[in-house]
Amino acid sequence: MIPILTTTSTVMCPHGGQATLLTTNTEMLIDGAPALLQTDIHPIVGCTFTPAAYVPCVSIRWVTAATQTNVRNVPVLLQTSVGLCLNAAQAPQGTAIVVQVQQKAKGT
Numbered sequence: 001m002i003p004i005l006t007t008t009s010t011v012m013c014p015h016g017g018q019a020t021l022l023t024t025n026t027e028m029l030i031d032g033a034p035a036l037l038q039t040d041i042h043p044i045v046g047c048t049f050t051p052a053a054y055v056p057c058v059s060i061r062w063v064t065a066a067t068q069t070n071v072r073n074v075p076v077l078l079q080t081s082v083g084l085c086l087n088a089a090q091a092p093q094g095t096a097i098v099v100q101v102q103q104k105a106k107g108t
Contacts, residue, residue: 003101004069005077006033013057013085014094017047028071036077038065044085049093057085060096 005011008031011019019042028035036042040062047056060083065075077083083096 002066002078002080003103004030004066005036005079005081005098005101006030007036008033009036009098010100011042011060011083012097012099013044013047013049013060014097015047015049015057017044017049017057017085019044019060019096025071025074025076028076035071037071038062038075038077038081040077042083047085049087055087055093057093058088059086060084061086062096 007021021042023034023036023040025034025037042060044057049056062077062081062083064082066078069076079098079101084092085094085096087093
């Protein structure tokens with residue numbers, strides 16, 4: 001069993017930007033915080049990615065999630081879920097880094 005991500009988790013882009021963890025889920029709460037869903041897209045603030053010009057990550061789109069734990073048939077996000085950090089043109093710039101999770105509820 002793997003910890004489920006909630007709005008109180010901490011997720012960052014590989015360049016130090018912080019994800020704002022918002023969700024449409026209002027049904028599955030863990031310690032009062034909503035569980036995140038695979039369909040959620042999280043804005044990123046503070047990315048400093050500068051290969052030749054400033055091209056920050058602006059959002060995370062999740063490509064993997066739980067296989068058995070869901071809300072209304074939408075998989076929840078787990079500590080091991082993979083999210084792509086995208087720039088404004090929707091080009092991938094790396095994978096999201098899960099820094100902190102809640103430890104009480106777990107899923108698969």
